Every structure is written in structure tokens, then in C-alpha cells.
Amino acid sequence: MPSSKKANAAPWNDSTLALLVHGYAWLPNRMRRSLDGTVRTRLMGRPAIALRGPDAVAFFYDEKHVVRTAALPDPVLDTLFGQGAVHTLDGDVHRVRKALFIALLKDGAGVAALGEYVTRRWREAMADRQQDRVVLFDEAAKVLARAVRDWAGVPLSLSDAAAADLARDCTSMVDGFATFGPRHLRARQARRRQEDALAVLITDVRTTPEADSTGSALEAVARHRDLDGTLLDPRTAAVELLNIIRPTVAIAWFATFAAHALHRWPQHRDLLRADTEGSYAEAFAHEVRRFYPFAPFVAGLAAQDLTWHGEHVPKDALVLLDLYGQNHDPALWEDPYRFDPRRFASPEGPQDPLDNLVPQGGGDAARGHRCPGEDITVTALAAIATELARLDYEVPDQDLGIPLSRMPTLPRSGFELRLR
Numbered sequence: 001m002p003s004s005k006k007a008n009a010a011p012w013n014d015s016t017l018a019l020l021v022h023g024y025a026w027l028p029n030r031m032r033r034s035l036d037g038t039v040r041t042r043l044m045g046r047p048a049i050a051l052r053g054p055d056a057v058a059f060f061y062d063e064k065h066v067v068r069t070a071a072l073p074d075p076v077l078d079t080l081f082g083q084g085a086v087h088t089l090d091g092d093v094h095r096v097r098k099a100l101f102i103a104l105l106k107d108g109a110g111v112a113a114l115g116e117y118v119t120r121r122w123r124e125a126m127a128d129r130q131q132d133r134v135v136l137f138d139e140a141a142k143v144l145a146r147a148v149r150d151w152a153g154v155p156l157s158l159s160d161a162a163a164a165d166l167a168r169d170c171t172s173m174v175d176g177f178a179t180f181g182p183r184h185l186r187a188r189q190a191r192r193r194q195e196d197a198l199a200v201l202i203t204d205v206r207t208t209p210e211a212d213s214t215g216s217a218l219e220a221v222a223r224h225r226d227l228d229g230t231l232l233d234p235r236t237a238a239v240e241l242l243n244i245i246r247p248t249v250a251i252a253w254f255a256t257f258a259a260h261a262l263h264r265w266p267q268h269r270d271l272l273r274a275d276t277e278g279s280y281a282e283a284f285a286h287e288v289r290r291f292y293p294f295a296p297f298v299a300g301l302a303a304q305d306l307t308w309h310g311e312h313v314p315k316d317a318l319v320l321l322d323l324y325g326q327n328h329d330p331a332l333w334e335d336p337y338r339f340d341p342r343r344f345a346s347p348e349g350p351q352d353p354l355d356n357l358v359p360q361g362g363g364d365a366a367r368g369h370r371c372p373g374e375d376i377t378v379t380a381l382a383a384i385a386t387e388l389a390r391l392d393y394e395v396p397d398q399d400l401g402i403p404l405s406r407m408p409t410l411p412r413s414g415f416e417l418r419l420r
Contacts, residue, residue: 014042020179023405024293028325038311039320044073048318050297051308052326057362059308060321063090066300071318079187080177080246082195082239096227097240098372104217104244105372110151114248115379117147122387130419133396136259137414140384141167141252147380148248152241153216154201169194170249178407191242198238206231217244247373251380253408256415257292258284258385260402261339263395263415268341272389281382283344288381289359290327291339293402293409297322298361323358332356393417 019026027050030039039050051060060066067090072081081087086097104110121143129139145167149155169190176187205222213219221241225231232240261284262269268284275281297320306313313319328336333343333356360371398413 014045015048016042016044019043021405023403023407024296024324024409025404027297027320027322028328031322031325036309036311038309039322040311043318046316046318047314048299048320049308049311049313050320050322052322052329053332054356056321056326057358060298060300060319061362063303065303065306066319067303068094068300071299071301075184076177079173079184079191082191082236082242084236085239085243087243093227097224100220100224100240101244101372104220105376111375111379114147114151114376115383117150118144118380118383119387121146121150122384126387126391126419133416133418134393135414135416137171137252137256137410138167140255141171141249143384144249144251144255144380145170145245148245151217152244153214153218154198154241154245166194166245167249167252170246171252173246174250174253174408194242194245195235195238198241199234202234202237202241217241244373248376248380251377251384253294253410254285254288254292254377254381255384255388256410258288258381259388259415259417260400260411261288261291262385262388263400265339269389271341272386275386278382278386280341280345281386282378283341284385285378285381286344286357287339287341288385289377290333290343290357291337293324293404293407294359295361296324296407321358321362323361326356326358392420394420 015026015030022029027039030041030050031037031052037052041048041050068088069090070088072088074083077083077085077088086094086101089097125139125143142163146163149166172183172186172190173194174187176183176185176190201218202222205219210223213223218241221232221237221244223231224237224240231237262272271280272284299318299320302313302315302317302319305315326332330336360374360377395415395417398411398416400411400413400415402409402411
């Protein structure tokens with residue numbers, strides 16, 4: 001039953017245009033004006049309520065409260081995640097499909113192996129580009145594309161053109177999902193190309209005996225069986241394989257932000273160079289993920305009529321979890337707009353890292369809600385940050401502004417550097 005607070009709540013006016021105009025700043029700005037830490041609005045005509053904080057994370061990822069089935073609109077599925085992706089599932093069906101990703105992406109040896117591929121591919125790329133001008137975002141995407149294809153067991157020509165094509169398609173999918181016009185069209189075309197190619201590989205793998213399996217991610221996805229015991233159709237299998245490859249290439253955003261941080265606060269270069277055990281590199285990677293804008297929020301649908309802090313949330317309303325705002329919430333982080341990896345380098349770390357640090361979403365890792373790719377992200381980003389700290393380069397004059405109105409965002413120049 002709606003509570004008495006509903007009558008005193010702000011009207012649920014539509015904020016779709018405001019979101020498109022203000023980007024990452026829209027929801028945190030609304031939260032700052034909220035008296036109770038909750039934003040009531042509409043998006044694309046649907047009632048929406050936005051939440052923030054550790055208790056909001058627990059509320060959002062409780063399947064009795066919020067579901068993802070039908071929450072993601074087709075434009076997002078046709079660009080970023082793919083039709084039939086694990087992100088669209090709930091309940092036991094979701095847990096069985098998610099187990100595939102957890103087995104691949106939470107394996108310590110596998111994560112370390114991907115980190116080694118990233119380091120190797122980075123050093124090869126930089127050796128080939130000595131005394132050259134490099135747009136870091138583009139170069140990092142190609143390095144990550146080569147590394148993840150190596151790691152996943154997906155055949156890839158070693159030519160620069162092949163790596164560039166994969167990198168361009170994966171970054172296009174991310175760049176175009178939250179917009180309209182040419183960027184969105186490029187994202188759709190990129191996804192279609194990659195799904196077509198990977199579906200052929202999936203079919204080829206299934207013609208080889210399982211006894212000859214090499215244990216690659218490609219084979220694991222090709223042979224995965226859903227809750228009903230059936231293999232994924234080749235297109236859905238391609239979608240899920242791409243949901244390993246694409247997010248890994250998307251670490252190029254964080255890699256570019258890492259270079260931005262090293263340029264603004266160069267004292268971290270010496271700390272990374274002196275880090276022989278990798279602990280400071282990991283802390284640096286966490287702080288890059290906290291400090292810089294990546295995902296603005298995640299969304300689901302209210303599974304039933306709910307009450308949040310006395311506010312009625314109608315069934316099927318959009319429920320938003322404010323990621324960017326939570327990562328800069330002064331109630332959770334001391335001096336949140338100071339870049340300081342020491343937050344994560346102390347023995348105790350942040351007060352509650354699972355619930356406080358949510359750049360890629362939150363939730364209970366044991367229940368399979370938290371993004372299984374976080375370990376991959378931190379490992380690859382720490383590797384690139386360490387290599388950047390050791391690289392001899394200069395930063396020419398350029399526009400390094402990061403527009404919060406654009407989602408996803410980057411330094412406007414892509415961060416150009418000149419190798420020496």
C-alpha cells in the first residue's frame with residue numbers, strides 16, 4: 001500500500017531529455033537536491049525511482065525487489081549486450097548462465113594469464129611505435145583486443161588491420177548504446193558483424209570432439225548448456241562470447257583515464273614503478289574505477305509493489321542504482337573528488353568494498369549478481385597502468401577535458417602521447 005510520504009513526494013516528471021543533456025551529472029545533481037536521498041522521476045514515460053548507498057545496493061540486487069527481464073530496451077540489447085544475453089535473465093536461468101562467466105572470469109590462474117597477455121601485447125605495440133605519436137585510447141583498445149582473443153582461444157590474424165577492426169567494433173558497441181544517430185547505427189552494425197563471425201566459430205567448435213577440447217573460453221561457451229540442458233543456439237552463444245570480449249576491450253576507457261591520472265598527478269608514476277608486488281597497481285586501478293566516470297547507473301524493473309524508505313514504488317517502475325554518484329558520495333568516501341589510491345592500499349581497504357565501490361554495478365558475488373569481469377578489469381588495468389608508468393613519453397598540448405554530458409565519456413583528445 002502506498003505510504004503517506006507519497007503525497008508529499010515531488011511529482012514524477014519525465015527526465016529523459018535532462019539525462020541526455022546532462023549525462024553523468026544528471027542523477028548525482030538530482031540526488032543532491034533530494035531531501036531523503038531518493039529521486040522520483042520518469043524516463044521515457046515510465047515511472048522511475050533512483051537509489052544510492054549500501055542499503056540501496058542490497059535492495060536493488062534482491063530478485064524479490066528488482067528484475068532485469070524486459071528492463072533493458074531493444075536499442076541497448078542491439079548494441080551493448082545482445083539479444084538473449086545473460087543480462088536479460090533472472091532466477092535460476094540467470095544463475096546457470098552466469099555460472100559460465102564466473103567459471104571463466106573468476107578463475108585466478110585464468111585472470112593472471114589474461115594479465116600476462118595484456119602486458120605482452122602492450123610491450124609489442126609500444127616497441128613497434130617508438131618515437132611515434134599514439135592516441136592511447138585507440139592503441140589500448142587494439143592491445144586489449146589482441147590479448148582477449150589470444151586468451152579466449154579465438155583465432156585472429158596478427159595483422160594490425162584485424163586487431164583494429166575488432167577493437168573498433170567493440171568500442172563502437174559501447175560508444176553508441178546510450179545515444180541516437182550515427183553512433184548508435186555504428187554500434188548496431190558492429191554488433192551484427194561480430195555476432196555473425198563468432199556464430200560461425202561456435203558452429204565450427206561443435207564439430208570437433210569434446211575429447212580434443214583445449215579448455216578455452218570459446219569452447220566453454222560453445223558447449224555450455226542452459227538450465228533446460230540444451231546448448232545455446234549459435235547466435236546466443238556468439239552474444240555471450242562477445243560479452244567476454246567486448247567488456248575486456250572496453251577497459252580501454254579505464255586505461256585512458258589511468259594515463260589522465262598519471263598526467264595530472266605524476267607522483268603516482270614513481271609509486272607504480274617501485275611496486276614490485278603489484279599491490280599499489282591494484283589500488284591505483286581501483287581508484288581509477290572509482291574516480292572516473294564509466295557507467296552512470298544500472299536499471300531494473302520493480303518486481304512487485306514495493307516500499308523504499310517509506311516511498312511507494314509501483315510494480316514495473318524503473319529502479320535505478322546511482323553508480324557514479326555512489327562512487328563520489330562524501331558519506332562513503334572521505335574527500336571523494338581527490339584522486340587517492342591509498343584508500344585501497346591500506347590493510348583494511350574501504351569500509352565495505354563490495355557495496356561502496358560500484359563502478360560496474362554491485363551485489364553479492366556469491367549469488368552471482370556482481371559483475372564477474374571485475375577481476376579481469378582490475379588485473380588488465382593494473383598491468384597497463386604499470387606499463388604506462390615505466391614508459392618514456394611526453395604529452396603534447398591537447399584537449400584533455402572530460403565532458404560529463406557525453407556517455408560514455410573520455411578525454412576529448414583520446415589522450416595523445418608522443419613516445420621518446
